[in-house]
Amino acid sequence: MREILGRRRRLLSQRSDGKPELIDAALTYATQWRWPVLPGVAAGPQGHSRCSCPDPDCTVPGAHPFDPGLLAATTDGRMVRWWWGNRPTAPIVLATGGHAPCAVSLPALPAARALTALDQMGMRLGPVVASPARWAILVKPYSMEQLGELLYAKDFVPGSLRFHSEGGYLALPPSATGQGEIRWERAPLPGSASPWVPDVEAVVDAVVEALTRTGVSAPEL
Numbered sequence: 001m002r003e004i005l006g007r008r009r010r011l012l013s014q015r016s017d018g019k020p021e022l023i024d025a026a027l028t029y030a031t032q033w034r035w036p037v038l039p040g041v042a043a044g045p046q047g048h049s050r051c052s053c054p055d056p057d058c059t060v061p062g063a064h065p066f067d068p069g070l071l072a073a074t075t076d077g078r079m080v081r082w083w084w085g086n087r088p089t090a091p092i093v094l095a096t097g098g099h100a101p102c103a104v105s106l107p108a109l110p111a112a113r114a115l116t117a118l119d120q121m122g123m124r125l126g127p128v129v130a131s132p133a134r135w136a137i138l139v140k141p142y143s144m145e146q147l148g149e150l151l152y153a154k155d156f157v158p159g160s161l162r163f164h165s166e167g168g169y170l171a172l173p174p175s176a177t178g179q180g181e182i183r184w185e186r187a188p189l190p191g192s193a194s195p196w197v198p199d200v201e202a203v204v205d206a207v208v209e210a211l212t213r214t215g216v217s218a219p220e221l
Helices: 002-012 022-032 077-086 108-121 144-152 200-214
Strands: 037-039 092-095 102-107 128-130 134-139 162-164 169-172 183-186
Touching: 022 037, 022 077, 022 092, 037 077, 102 108, 102 200, 108 128, 108 134, 108 200, 128 169, 134 200, 144 200
Parallel strands: none
Antiparallel strands: 037 092, 092 169, 102 134, 102 162, 128 134, 128 183
């Protein structure tokens, strides 16, 4: 019996396409990095961008919480195992803020150019999450009050920048959503207890400067 259970665990440790199981990633986020996570709502049938939530005009299909709600996000490994044991293909959603990272996101093409410019400027970045449409730079937790002061002090901030702060959420790799596969554009360092992330002020300042330098007009997405 022990041998059968061991074989079953090995078989379940990878998906049929050879990628790690979502449950393994969710457990790493929750129990090792102490990031509160919860399962996202399923996207529609493969090849469709519709979400299975009640909103027919959902703008983030499969990449947001529904049942349970965002407040249920947890770092409890037992709860994570139960959720993904029952919903093994559910996207992994991070509840941003508190003790977890927040994020600044922008459309994929301007983001790629901005990251190249930031590298040339010597800007140190932490993990970057990417979907086909948008990339999100993880940053230290910040409040809406901090964000308001930061934006008020700037002459110009591209309208396409989005801010995932306290009370927000972000889909994490290796989730599959109606927007496509979620992946790491800049992966956390292997074996890190909790990935390092920069301050939001530094990232916003650098991104705005990079977009201005490269002459990229980030579209509203």
